[in-house]
Amino acid sequence: MSNLAGRRVILGVTGGIAAYKAVEVCRRLVDAGAHVVPVLTESACKMVGPATFSALASERAHTSVFNDHSSAIPHTTLGQSADVVVVCPATARVISDLRTGRSGDLLTATVLATRAPVVVCPAMHTEMWEQPSVQDNINMLESRGVVVVAPESGRLAGGDMGHGRLASPDRILEAIEAAVGAPSGDFAGKSVLVTAGGTREPIDAVRFVGNRSSGKQGHALAAEAAARGADVTLITTKPETAPSGVRVVAVDTAQEMAAACTAHAPEADVVIMAAAVADFRPATTTDRKLKKSDGVPELVMVPTTDILAGLGAAKPTGQILVGFAAETEDLVANAAQKLAAKNLDMIVANDVSKPGVGFEHETNEVSVLMAGGLRHDVAMSDKRDIARVVLNTVLEIETHRQDQEQE
Ligand code: CTP
Numbered sequence: 001m002s003n004l005a006g007r008r009v010i011l012g013v014t015g016g017i018a019a020y021k022a023v024e025v026c027r028r029l030v031d032a033g034a035h036v037v038p039v040l041t042e043s044a045c046k047m048v049g050p051a052t053f054s055a056l057a058s059e060r061a062h063t064s065v066f067n068d069h070s071s072a073i074p075h076t077t078l079g080q081s082a083d084v085v086v087v088c089p090a091t092a093r094v095i096s097d098l099r100t101g102r103s104g105d106l107l108t109a110t111v112l113a114t115r116a117p118v119v120v121c122p123a124m125h126t127e128m129w130e131q132p133s134v135q136d137n138i139n140m141l142e143s144r145g146v147v148v149v150a151p152e153s154g155r156l157a158g159g160d161m162g163h164g165r166l167a168s169p170d171r172i173l174e175a176i177e178a179a180v181g182a183p184s185g186d187f188a189g190k191s192v193l194v195t196a197g198g199t200r201e202p203i204d205a206v207r208f209v210g211n212r213s214s215g216k217q218g219h220a221l222a223a224e225a226a227a228r229g230a231d232v233t234l235i236t237t238k239p240e241t242a243p244s245g246v247r248v249v250a251v252d253t254a255q256e257m258a259a260a261c262t263a264h265a266p267e268a269d270v271v272i273m274a275a276a277v278a279d280f281r282p283a284t285t286t287d288r289k290l291k292k293s294d295g296v297p298e299l300v301m302v303p304t305t306d307i308l309a310g311l312g313a314a315k316p317t318g319q320i321l322v323g324f325a326a327e328t329e330d331l332v333a334n335a336a337q338k339l340a341a342k343n344l345d346m347i348v349a350n351d352v353s354k355p356g357v358g359f360e361h362e363t364n365e366v367s368v369l370m371a372g373g374l375r376h377d378v379a380m381s382d383k384r385d386i387a388r389v390v391l392n393t394v395l396e397i398e399t400h401r402q403d404q405e406q407e
Helices: 019-031 042-047 050-056 074-081 092-100 106-112 126-130 132-143 169-180 216-227 254-267 307-313 331-341 383-406
Strands: 008-013 035-040 084-090 118-122 152-155 161-165 191-196 231-236 247-250 270-273 280-282 301-303 320-327 346-351 363-370 375-382
Touching: 008 019, 008 074, 008 106, 019 035, 019 042, 019 050, 019 084, 019 169, 035 042, 035 050, 035 106, 074 106, 084 092, 084 106, 084 169, 092 106, 092 118, 092 132, 118 132, 118 169, 126 132, 126 161, 191 216, 191 254, 216 231, 216 270, 216 383, 231 254, 254 270, 254 307, 270 307, 307 320, 320 331, 320 383, 331 346, 331 363, 346 383, 363 383, 375 383
Parallel strands: 008 035, 008 084, 084 118, 191 231, 191 270, 231 247, 270 320, 320 346
Antiparallel strands: 152 161, 280 301, 346 363, 363 375
């Protein structure tokens, strides 16, 4: 996975004809898992509409310091939160502004308000590109550490040929990846698989047997792992609320989730099974909608595969396998039984009968049980805080294993 996953990219677009190519760069950045924030200058908006970028990027396009929808001081908010600021295409005008430190609009003010790396992708006619003034500005920017993705030769606007055409999206993406650098964090280099949401087992074309899982705890785990540098695959029944910066695999039924887990789990260093998988599904289903006139249907249920038990039985050496236990009684005893029976390294147990715990809530209260018998009880907290504890416990298990190997 690209090191852009989970990174915040401010994509500044200025008013050259190559602005239309920035749309492709935007899409490629999103595909790489980046959180892309488009910032368009006034003239960029005359070339390509902000609606195009809003639709493709991770949030709506920003176009002005004033009347911004996101913040009272948008340039500092954008600049301070960026992992990288990209100006693509960069016109001669914006290159001059960047050199002199002029903050004439939201984009130039954002570049001044950032400490993140800045990548500039010039695009203009050959005569303009070769002007000593422009070359001097470019050299000065490079000497200050700005990454300049040199333009290429080829067809220019108006049918002219020459040097000055915007670099290819491949080269631009490479330069951005290099500028952003390797992810840091205590999960950097680890591949984490998380499942989330409740499965839906079809009765007919429109009806299903489901459960109340919102996917929030699994998504919080995926977001936390990505923020700590992991390469995250999220298998979820709620893709519409998946966090950015993770590879999303959308599934619906227990069978689809099982197939996705079988495909992705062998490569994972850590597997966290937070999904509420149906234990039973209707034995038969149909592509048509059952009619009232067909009579009241009699649902015969058959068991689904226990995905986690299967992953436990086939666990590769070194992998850390984490399960969840949703209980309404004998929390710790039941969870400990599942921990052993499914060959897990850790289980996160929650009493879903308590108010504010488990399904649909923003909060959770859990007991984290480890295979060695250790236990952490976590008081009612935000699901992201629970995710933090679960991931810290993964590292604890890993450290314990390394200590044992050294003995
Ligand atoms: N699980 C699974 N496949 C299933 C059912 C559950 O992988 N068909 C996983 C869940 O994702 C969770 C763990 O098993 O990580 C425990 O799920 P839970 O519903 O608490 O327990 P069950 O094993 O289903 O047992 P019971 O419903 O009897 O409590």
